[in-house]
Amino acid sequence: MLQNSFRTALAALLVVVAVAPGCQRAAYAPTARFAPTTSQPVGKTQAEDPAVAAMIAPYHDKVTTQMQEVLGTAPMPLLKAQGESPLANFVADLQRARASQVLSEPVPLGVMTNGGLRASLSAGPVTLGSVFELMPFENELVVLDAPSAVVQQLFEYAANIKMAVSGATYAVTFDGLPKDIRIGNQVFDPNQDRTWPIAISDYLASGGDNMGFFKTIEPRHTNVLLRNAIADHIRSLTKAGQPVTAKVEGRVKQ
Amino acid sequence: MTTRRDFLRQSLLGTAGLTVLGGLANTAEAAAAKEPIKLTILHTNDMHSRIEPFPDNGGQWAGLGGMARRAALIKDIRSKEANVLLLDSGDIFQGTPYFNFFGGELEYKLMSEMKYDASTLGNHDFDNGLDGLMRQLPNATFPFLIANYDFSKTPLAGRFAPYKVFEKQGVRIGVFGLGIQLAGLVGDKNFGATEYLDPVAKATETVAQLRGAEKCDLVICLSHLGYKYESAKIDDRKLAAQVSGIDLILGGHTHTFMDAPEPIASPDGKPTLINQVGWSGINLGRLDYEFSPKTKRAGLASASVVPVRAAC
Numbered sequence: 001m002l003q004n005s006f007r008t009a010l011a012a013l014l015v016v017v018a019v020a021p022g023c024q025r026a027a028y029a030p031t032a033r034f035a036p037t038t039s040q041p042v043g044k045t046q047a048e049d050p051a052v053a054a055m056i057a058p059y060h061d062k063v064t065t066q067m068q069e070v071l072g073t074a075p076m077p078l079l080k081a082q083g084e085s086p087l088a089n090f091v092a093d094l095q096r097a098r099a100s101q102v103l104s105e106p107v108p109l110g111v112m113t114n115g116g117l118r119a120s121l122s123a124g125p126v127t128l129g130s131v132f133e134l135m136p137f138e139n140e141l142v143v144l145d146a147p148s149a150v151v152q153q154l155f156e157y158a159a160n161i162k163m164a165v166s167g168a169t170y171a172v173t174f175d176g177l178p179k180d181i182r183i184g185n186q187v188f189d190p191n192q193d194r195t196w197p198i199a200i201s202d203y204l205a206s207g208g209d210n211m212g213f214f215k216t217i218e219p220r221h222t223n224v225l226l227r228n229a230i231a232d233h234i235r236s237l238t239k240a241g242q243p244v245t246a247k248v249e250g251r252v253k254q
Numbered sequence: 255m256t257t258r259r260d261f262l263r264q265s266l267l268g269t270a271g272l273t274v275l276g277g278l279a280n281t282a283e284a285a286a287a288k289e290p291i292k293l294t295i296l297h298t299n300d301m302h303s304r305i306e307p308f309p310d311n312g313g314q315w316a317g318l319g320g321m322a323r324r325a326a327l328i329k330d331i332r333s334k335e336a337n338v339l340l341l342d343s344g345d346i347f348q349g350t351p352y353f354n355f356f357g358g359e360l361e362y363k364l365m366s367e368m369k370y371d372a373s374t375l376g377n378h379d380f381d382n383g384l385d386g387l388m389r390q391l392p393n394a395t396f397p398f399l400i401a402n403y404d405f406s407k408t409p410l411a412g413r414f415a416p417y418k419v420f421e422k423q424g425v426r427i428g429v430f431g432l433g434i435q436l437a438g439l440v441g442d443k444n445f446g447a448t449e450y451l452d453p454v455a456k457a458t459e460t461v462a463q464l465r466g467a468e469k470c471d472l473v474i475c476l477s478h479l480g481y482k483y484e485s486a487k488i489d490d491r492k493l494a495a496q497v498s499g500i501d502l503i504l505g506g507h508t509h510t511f512m513d514a515p516e517p518i519a520s521p522d523g524k525p526t527l528i529n530q531v532g533w534s535g536i537n538l539g540r541l542d543y544e545f546s547p548k549t550k551r552a553g554l555a556s557a558s559v560v561p562v563r564a565a566c
Contacts, residue, residue: 028291028425028471028545030501038514038529039537040327041318044307048322049329052367056305056322059360063351132351138382206442215442227354 067129072234074244078121080114080134083252084164087120087134088112090246092166092199094233095226099143099199102222107143108183109198110166111154113209116201126234126244135227139201142219146198152190153213154198155181164251166199171253180253201226290544291423294335295474296328297541298342299506300376300533302349303361308534319535321364327538328368337422340369341429343506344376344478349534357382362393370396372418374431374476375403376506383444384408399431399476402456404449417460419468425545428464431476432457432493434507453479453488454496461499471545472501480507481530494518494526502527502541509533515541 080087096110119133146154158165159178168188170181181188183196200214207215234244307320332338342365347358358379365373375398379387388410391398401416417430432453436445457475464470475493483489490505498520511532517525531537 026426026465026469026471027548029548030293030472030543030545031290032515032527033542033544034515035540035542038540039512039531040540041537042307042320042323042327042535044317046320046323047326048320049325050322052325052364053322055364055367056360059352059356060306063355066355067351129351132354136348136350136354138354202443203441207438208441210438212438 067127067132069128070125071128071131071231072126072238072244074121074123074126076245077123078244078246080117080120082114083162084248084250085114086246086248087117088114089164089166089248089251090244091117091135091226091230092164093246094229095141095199095201096166098224098229098233099141099197099222102141102224103143103197103220105197107197107199108167109146109151109154109196111198111200111204112166113163113204114161115209116204121244128231131227131231131234135230137201137203137226139203139226141222141224141226141229142200142202142205143222144198144200144205144214144217144219145195146214146217147195148188148190148192150213150217151183151188151196151198152178154211155188157211157213158252162252164248166251169251169253290546291337291425292335293337293339293422293425293427293472293543293545294331295502295504295539295541295543296331296338296340297504297529297531297539298324298535298537299478299504299530299539300345300509301342301361301535302345302378302533303347303353303358304350304534305352305360305364306350308536315534315536321368321535324535324538325364325368331540337425339371339420339422339427339429339474341474341476341504342370342373343476343504343530344374344431344433345378345506345533346373346376348378348381353381357386358390359393362390366393366395371420372397372399372429372431372476374398374478374506375400375414375433376478377434377436377439380436380440380444380448384410384446384448388413399429400433401430401460402451402453403433403436404451407447407449410448416456417464417468419464419470425472426468426470427472427474428468428470429474429476430457430460430464431478433478434480453477453493457493457497457500461497465499472543473499475500475503476506477503478506481505481510481512481528482508490528490530491516491518494520494528496521497526498522498524500526502529504539505530511537 078087078090092110092112096107100107117134118136155178159172160176168183170178173179204211205214205219304319305321308315308318310316346361347353352360398414399417400414405411420427435450464473477490480489482491490503495518510530512530515527515529517527520526529539531539
């Protein structure tokens with residue numbers, strides 16, 4: 001008790017905070033006495049625990065063997081960014097192509113958000129590891145049959161953040177609304193009574209990234225993981241002698 | 255530096271301690287004269303499957319982190335400190351191929367090897383769905399504490415407690431967990447029928463239990479709510495300002511690097527400290543506390559000239 005009081009006073013000099021609860025039933029009064037560093041870096045000078053390193057080793061070997069596989073080559077980086085980005089265009093396009101192939105029907109629209117892609121692709125060899133970095137999630141490629149009204153909501157969402165939609169172009173008004181929406185070069189009529197297949201991840205289809213307007217639509221499954229779709233596409237480009245490229249091409253007009 | 259109080263302490267321990275207390279031979283008073291009980295809280299958040307350090311070409315965090323290094327650091331601290339609590343604030347899963355390949359198995363096994371005492375659930379811990387989480391639970395020797403998710407209508411019913419009380423040399427430390435709203439952040443099918451409950455209401459209720467029936471001396475919240483949002487969304491700072499009786503919030507989700515814990519005045523005027531140490535195991539948080547017995551009778555302390563914390 002005595003000592004605690006002294007220590008409290010001393011600790012105050014070190015800019016620490018006493019957090020003693022008041023008159024409670026607890027038997028002990030705590031005093032914070034923090035070390036100068038309350039966030040200790042785990043850096044290169046810290047030796048490894050050999051037992052833990054040994055536990056990691058077999059897992060490490062399995063992962064690295066598979067991750068080092070080179071799938072293709074990117075002459076230029078495919079960057080992720082807000083608004084229309086090369087990487088999101090690349091992924092949203094291949095989603096449409098793969099979904100179309102799996103379902104044996106045209107899929108006019110593809111959606112991938114910037115936040116859904118977790119890393120850019122660097123220039124040079126594209127490994128399975130780099131595909132994992134950009135798509136670490138176990139997301140499935142699905143198709144939503146969205147009524148025109150929901151497609152309109154998609155473009156309103158997109159215009160707000162100037163996000164591109166694969167298969168479409170549109171312009172953004174000064175107050176952030178979509179106009180001149182074209183799907184496959186045809187002017188989009190929000191009142192037309194039809195549905196539009198959209199190739200998308202199951203995460204976004206279930207309302208992720210605040211796409212709540214999709215939630216009521218039952219997705220059609222492709223049973224293809226989005227990451228595998230990306231890796232397969234890059235492999236097929238390589239097989240066809242093509243590089244991994246994508247660009248910002250004015251899908252969103254200012 | 256020798257302060258006047260240090261001098262006083264030396265004097266009192268040298269004279270009063272030996273003469274007065276020596277004469278009393280009373281366990282309570284004798285305990286009061288001993289070194290306070292020390293507790294070292296070590297914590298991580300958002301480790302995101304970062305088993306190995308960031309690669310040397312890994313940008314901003316190149317070469318940092320790594321669970322084998324963290325294990326060695328923890329072991330070193332344990333060798334020097336009698337009472338250690340090792341805690342985590344969620345988002346253990348997702349971020350490197352280790353998660354994609356093994357579903358979190360290695361993360362849980364290594365945390366168990368490091369003797370983690372408890373964690374809470376982050377949104378990414380649902381990334382392989384409730385089934386994916388359930389499959390990995392046998393690999394964890396530590397509990398996941400969560401007070402504001404109701405799993406009763408899911409396959410995980412009964413698998414998680416809201417809190418746990420740890421006892422170190424008689425000091426009781428209550429630890430509870432709070433998770434972020436899952437809807438909109440986690441795919442619907444991944445959290446299924448898990449119900450999100452108001453963190454403020456559940457924290458108030460849990461703290462009452464920990465401070466009351468459980469007689470805790472220290473109350474720690476493992477939070478995956480996030481440090482701070484400009485919007486009305488609940489965060490650690492708002493929680494601290496709205497709920498009394500939490501000594502420490504160990505946060506996560508926002509990957510916030512804090513140089514020092516931040517005190518926030520709770521409704522009863524007492525400070526709640528918030529700490530968060532970035533992500534990916536780049537840092538290990540360390541917060542040390544000392545506990546001194548509260549004296550319930552007028553003894554040596556009240557008779558002395560030194561300031562004494564009000565006795566209850």
